[in-house]
Amino acid sequence: MDVKRRLNSASQKCQSAGVKFTDKRASVLAILLASEHPLSAYELVAQYNRVHDTSMQPMSVYRILDLFVELELVHKLASSNKYVACFHLSCDHNHGEQFFLVCKSCGASHEVGMTDALMEQIKGSAEAASFQLLQSQFELSGLCQNCQAKVES
Template sequence: MATAHRHTHKEHEGEALAEAAKRSLEEQGERWTGMRAEVFDELAKHSRPVSAYDIAENLSKQRGSRVAPNSVYRILDIFVRGNLANRIESANAFLVNSHPGCRHDCIFLICDDCGAADHIDDDRVTGALREAGRDAGYSDVRPVIELRGLCAECSR
């Protein structure tokens, strides 16, 4: 991931990531069910944004029984609200948040060629957008910023 500009946090991976996600969700009053754990684990396997349909298909294969994409979407919505995952709006796909429990707005960088996604944490930019929204009379403003281009690997 890209380095933070004015915001620092602890990045988690592997079992520590799943445990941080579970703890964060439970602290928000949500339950960490077996299905939620499976969806989170599947999401965490992907370094690129993944769709709910792909997650449902992979879980169906693992379980040997059909997992409905609508069920996965509902869980992913809980994860996004709970800051365990980020939604890449332009791709209708999701990316695990490697620092659950840390509230801030990411600026996503998405490669138009390979689909890789990275993020920058710059609270100066997102804070200014939140303030502009509040100044316009909006509450509960959530900036969604996606920059598209070519990653370093694809631009060679």
């Protein structure tokens, strides 16, 4: 994963949206990009404050994360109330709908693109039930390859 390239892409997306990509915002995103697991706002605060001379308050991190979610730079995993950098951050195309595979043992997550056909089937099922979808981010829980190997040994 090329963190610098993905930070540059995030900076361009912020600029296109008329939002400044400040040093604090870049630092929060860099921490998420470097992490192997999703992080909570408080985990981000702790990591930021460990590395920087100035401290950041949780409310500031929440505001940054809300902005990043709105700009589709990060995703919020509702099942754990943690955040993960978008895997498609440096893509030029719209990556569409996605779902997340979340390991129940170690917390690792993997972003997977959803096919248009599957999304249409889900929307059709919702419409048939007279249900209006407001968000369509799915999280599937299970065991990652590493945790499966630990269970088997």
